[in-house]
Amino acid sequence: MVLVLVPLAFLLFYALHLSASRLFYHVLTSAVEQSFLQGTLSTAISLAVGLIFGVLLVLYTGRFKNVIISLLLITYVMPGLIMALGIISIFGFSSRFWEIIYGNVIYNAPMIAVLAFSTGSTTSKMEVYSAKTIGARDSDIIRRFYLPNSLRGGMLGGILTFVLTFEGFSLPLIIGGPRFSTMEVMIYQFKSIFPTFSNFPFSTASFLGVLQLIILMGPLYVYISIRTHSRRNDSGLPIPLKKYNKIALTGLVIFLVFIMIPLFGMFVKYPIWQINLTAISTKLQISMTALISNTLLFSFVSTFAAFMISIIITVYRLSMRNQFIVLLPLILSPVTLALSYFLVYGELIPTTMLIILIFTVVAVPLNIRMLTQATDTLPPSEKYSSRVLGDSSISSFFKVQLPRIKWEISTIVSLTFITVMGEFSSIVTVYTASTETITIGIYRLLLLRYTDGVYYLTEIFLIAIFISSFLINHIGKSGPLGQT
Numbered sequence: 001m002v003l004v005l006v007p008l009a010f011l012l013f014y015a016l017h018l019s020a021s022r023l024f025y026h027v028l029t030s031a032v033e034q035s036f037l038q039g040t041l042s043t044a045i046s047l048a049v050g051l052i053f054g055v056l057l058v059l060y061t062g063r064f065k066n067v068i069i070s071l072l073l074i075t076y077v078m079p080g081l082i083m084a085l086g087i088i089s090i091f092g093f094s095s096r097f098w099e100i101i102y103g104n105v106i107y108n109a110p111m112i113a114v115l116a117f118s119t120g121s122t123t124s125k126m127e128v129y130s131a132k133t134i135g136a137r138d139s140d141i142i143r144r145f146y147l148p149n150s151l152r153g154g155m156l157g158g159i160l161t162f163v164l165t166f167e168g169f170s171l172p173l174i175i176g177g178p179r180f181s182t183m184e185v186m187i188y189q190f191k192s193i194f195p196t197f198s199n200f201p202f203s204t205a206s207f208l209g210v211l212q213l214i215i216l217m218g219p220l221y222v223y224i225s226i227r228t229h230s231r232r233n234d235s236g237l238p239i240p241l242k243k244y245n246k247i248a249l250t251g252l253v254i255f256l257v258f259i260m261i262p263l264f265g266m267f268v269k270y271p272i273w274q275i276n277l278t279a280i281s282t283k284l285q286i287s288m289t290a291l292i293s294n295t296l297l298f299s300f301v302s303t304f305a306a307f308m309i310s311i312i313i314t315v316y317r318l319s320m321r322n323q324f325i326v327l328l329p330l331i332l333s334p335v336t337l338a339l340s341y342f343l344v345y346g347e348l349i350p351t352t353m354l355i356i357l358i359f360t361v362v363a364v365p366l367n368i369r370m371l372t373q374a375t376d377t378l379p380p381s382e383k384y385s386s387r388v389l390g391d392s393s394i395s396s397f398f399k400v401q402l403p404r405i406k407w408e409i410s411t412i413v414s415l416t417f418i419t420v421m422g423e424f425s426s427i428v429t430v431y432t433a434s435t436e437t438i439t440i441g442i443y444r445l446l447l448l449r450y451t452d453g454v455y456y457l458t459e460i461f462l463i464a465i466f467i468s469s470f471l472i473n474h475i476g477k478s479g480p481l482g483q484t
Contacts (some may be wrong), residue, residue, distance in 0.1 A: 167331075169184040298356055
C-alpha cells in the first residue's frame with residue numbers, strides 16, 4: 001500500500017500548487033475532449049473486432065493456435081512510437097484522427113480477442129452436447145454458449161482498452177500533433193517542455209496527472225466490479241463445432257493481416273538480413289548483448305514478483321477498498337508514475353531495483369484481475385477441500401487451485417511478461433546508461449535520426465517477443481493454449 005500511496009501523495013502535493021491561466025484551461029478542455037473521443041471510439045471498434053476473433057480462436061483447434069496467439073500479442077506490447085512510424089510509412093498523414101484510431105484498434109483488439117478466448121474456452125462441452133441433442137443449431141450454440149462466455153473476457157478487455165486509449169501517448173504525439181493531443185500528451189509537454197517557473201516546476205503536469213486519475217477511477221471501479229463467473233470445462237470431449245476449423249483459421253489469418261500491416265511493411269522495406277549490429281551498437285555505445293540481457297532480466301524478475309504478489313492478494317481476497325488502491329497504477333499515467341517513484345525512492349535503491357519495482361507495480365493490476373478471474377471458475381468445493389484437512393490458504397492454492405488453472409496461468413504470465421518487455425513510457429523517465437533496454441535503444445536511435453537502426457532494432461525486439469510469448473504459451477499443454 002505504501003508503494004502506491006506515497007507517490008500519489010507526492011503527486012497531489014505538487015498539483016495543489018497549480019498556477020493556471022485561461023489559456024491553460026482552454027488547452028485542458030481540448031485535451032480532455034480528445035481523450036474521451038479517442039478512448040470511446042477506439043474501445044467500441046476494438047471490442048467489436050476483438051470479440052469476433054476471440055470466438056474464432058475458441059472454434060479453432062488446429063496446430064497453429066500457439067503461433068496465432070503469439071502473433072496477436074506482439075502488437076499489444078509494440079512501442080507506440082514504432083506503431084506510429086509504421087502507420088506513417090504506409091498512410092502518411094492523410095487522416096490523422098483515423099490513423100490514431102486504427103493504431104489503437106491494432107493495439108487493443110488482439111488483447112480483447114485473447115481475453116475473450118480465455119473465458120470462452122471455459123464453456124461446458126457437456127452442456128453444449130446436451131443442447132445439440134435436443135436440436136440446437138450451430139448458430140444457437142455460438143450465440144447462447146460461446147459468445148456470452150467470450151463476452152465476459154471481452155468486457156474486461158474493453159475496460160482496459162478505454163483506460164489505455166484515454167491515456168494515449170505515442171500515437172497522438174507523433175501522428176496527431178497539437179490538434180489531437182490527449183491528456184497524457186499534455187502531461188508530457190508540461191513536464192518536459194513547458195514546466196512552470198516556480199518552486200514547483202511540475203505542478204501543472206502533476207495537476208493533469210491527478211485529474212486524469214480522478215476521471216479514470218470510474219472505469220477502474222467497473223473493472224474491479226466485473227465478475228466473469230465462467231465455469232470450468234471438465235469434459236475431455238472434442239469441441240462440437242470442429243467442422244468450422246478451416247473457416248475459423250481463415251478468419252484469424254485475415255485478422256492477423258489487418259493488425260500486422262505496419263509490421264509487414266517494416267520487414268519488407270528493411271529486410272532483417274541487412275541488419276548491421278555493429279553500427280547499432282556503435283551509435284548507442286552499448287552492446288546488443290547488454291540491451292537484450294537488461295530487457296530479459298527486468299521482464300523475468302518483475303513478472304515473477306508481480307505474479308507472487310498477485311497470488312497473495314488473490315488468496316486473501318482484499319476488500320473492494322484495498323483492491324481499488326492496489327489497482328490504482330492501472331489508471332495512473334506511466335510517465336507520472338515513474339517520475340513520482342524516482343523522486344520518492346530514487347535515492348534509496350539502485351536504478352536496476354527501481355526499474356524492477358516500477359515494472360512490478362505496472363504489471364500487478366492486470367495480473368491480479370486475470371488470476372482472480374481464473375480462480376473464480378473453480379467450484380467452491382475444490383477451493384476449500386484441502387482447507388478441511390488443515391492446509392493454509394497459500395498451501396491450498398498451490399496444491400489444489402494452481403494445478404486446475406494451469407493453462408490460464410500461461411496466458412497470464414505471457415501477457416504480463418510481454419507487457420513489461422515492451423514497457424517504454426515509464427522506463428524512459430528513470431533509466432541510466434547501464435540499464436538501457438531494447439525499447440530505450442529504439443527511442444535513442446530515433447532521436448539520433450538513424451532510421452535504418454530504428455527499424456532493424458525494432459525487428460529484433462519483435463522477434464524476441466514472439467519467441468518469448470510462444471515458449472510461455474507452449475508451457476500450458478494441459479489446456480487450449482497448449483493443445484495441438
